[in-house]
Amino acid sequence: MKLLSSFIIFIFPLVFPCVILSSKSYQQLQLPGVVGPESLAFDCNGEGPYVGVSDGRILKWKAANSGWTEFATTAPHRAREICDGSTNTTLEPLCGRPLGIKFNPVTCDLYIADAYFGLMVVGPNGGQAQQLASSAGGIPFRFTNDLDIDPNTGIVYFTDSSIYFQRRQYFMSIATGDRSGRLLKYDPLKKNVTVMYNGLSFPNGVALSNNNSFLLLAESATLKILRFWLQGERTTYTPQLFAEMPRFPDNIKSDSKGEFWIAMNSARGKIESNKKTAFCEETAKPWFLRDPVGVKFDVNGNVVDVLDGNEGNTLNSVSEVQEYGGYLYTGSSVQPYVVVIKA
Numbered sequence: 119m120k121l122l123s124s125f126i127i128f129i130f131p132l133v134f135p136c137v138i139l140s141s142k143s144y145q146q147l148q149l150p151g152v153v154g155p156e157s158l159a160f161d162c163n164g165e166g167p168y169v170g171v172s173d174g175r176i177l178k179w180k181a182a183n184s185g186w187t188e189f190a191t192t193a194p195h196r197a198r199e200i201c202d203g204s205t206n207t208t209l210e211p212l213c214g215r216p217l218g219i220k221f222n223p224v225t226c227d228l229y230i231a232d233a234y235f236g237l238m239v240v241g242p243n244g245g246q247a248q249q250l251a252s253s254a255g256g257i258p259f260r261f262t263n264d265l266d267i268d269p270n271t272g273i274v275y276f277t278d279s280s281i282y283f284q285r286r287q288y289f290m291s292i293a294t295g296d297r298s299g300r301l302l303k304y305d306p307l308k309k310n311v312t313v314m315y316n317g318l319s320f321p322n323g324v325a326l327s328n329n330n331s332f333l334l335l336a337e338s339a340t341l342k343i344l345r346f347w348l349q350g351e352r353t354t355y356t357p358q359l360f361a362e363m364p365r366f367p368d369n370i371k372s373d374s375k376g377e378f379w380i381a382m383n384s385a386r387g388k389i390e391s392n393k394k395t396a397f398c399e400e401t402a403k404p405w406f407l408r409d410p411v412g413v414k415f416d417v418n419g420n421v422v423d424v425l426d427g428n429e430g431n432t433l434n435s436v437s438e439v440q441e442y443g444g445y446l447y448t449g450s451s452v453q454p455y456v457v458v459i460k461a
């Protein structure tokens with residue numbers, strides 16, 4: 119099984135176009151003194167990107183001349199004089215830390231997975247977000263991470279990476295083999311949260327398929343992408359292995375064709391996985407990929423594209439790759455910018 123999936127990953131690079139950053143034109147949208155645009159969203163009018171950043175705010179990009187403006191905040195008692203402009207992770211429980219964000223394309227509300235304040239929502243004009251849920255099955259969320267929304271039902275699928283460790287202690291979750299992460303769903307009509315699956319090792323990105331028949335979930339600590347089928351009135355869910363990744367997978371974003379970009383965190387020297395060699399160094403082939411920071415899969419799990427960081431600093435620590443309007447946008451949980459690449 120292992121051999122077979124490696125083989126599939128290795129053989130596909132022969133036929134897909136590889137986006138190598140150094141040979142592409144790209145632009146960096148520099149943030150105003152903050153870092154960590156972990157996830158990106160575009161609103162109902164196609165404006166954005168919007169990003170959640172280190173000081174707990176959600177910022178909106180308003181094109182080249184006006185830059186970033188504040189759109190929303192998450193923490194209920196956020197002290198602006200302490201928080202605004204902060205890059206100090208110790209302050210996150212006070213200031214908030216919005217991670218996964220996405221607009222519901224029907225209501226135009228922005229849903230937010232804040233690492234410290236759970237599942238939240240804010241209207242199309244922004245402001246202070248409202249908390250929708252902070253626990254499930256009697257257990258508080260500890261590290262709400264990413265979400266996606268079924269536009270037909272409004273159901274929000276989201277992840278809580280750990281019930282023990284907060285975002286600032288993410289490394290402990292990986293180091294201790296913590297398996298307390300959960301896949302959850304919020305029903306906006308019943309206004310409650312159901313645990314779909316628990317016992318996950320650092321569940322992270324989540325993305326629905328085009329027709330909402332399944333979702334993909336990145337189980338970061340095991341380097342696996344799991345597929346959960348959603349059709350019918352299900353009360354139990356059994357994941358299938360969709361792909362194995364050479365580095366820690368982070369957010370997953372579907373594009374207009376229903377294919378999935380899965381970002382991988384290179385975090386060189388920090389939490390680099392030892393599986394990197396399996397992808398990069400055992401094979402000195404012409405299509406040799408040195409530094410994959412994003413891999414695009416079709417619905418069957420075939421690799422159809424790769425974004426290669428070319429071992430430069432620009433795409434070090436990519437947390438999200440999102441294809442929108444002919445561009446690739448990349449987020450990062452540590453860098454002070456968003457990268458926009460002509461696709």
Ligand SMILES: *[C@@H]1O[C@H](CO)[C@@H](O)[C@H](O)[C@H]1NC(C)=O
Binds near residue numbers: 206207208
């Ligand atoms: C971060 O904030 C904490 C709490 O206010 C403070 O003790 C610490 O010195 C700050 N760290 C940095 C690097 O500013």
Ligand SMILES: *[C@@H]1O[C@H](CO)[C@@H](O)[C@H](O)[C@H]1NC(C)=O
Binds near residue numbers: 308310311312313
């Ligand atoms: C959610 O609410 C519905 C309707 O009020 C109820 O039937 C269901 O049991 C609730 N589920 C949970 C997990 O609380």
Ligand SMILES: *[C@@H]1O[C@H](CO)[C@@H](O)[C@H](O)[C@H]1NC(C)=O
Binds near residue numbers: 329331417
């Ligand atoms: C949805 O798409 C999946 C493949 O992605 C396919 O197997 C399934 O039949 C589709 N379902 C509907 C209702 O179209």
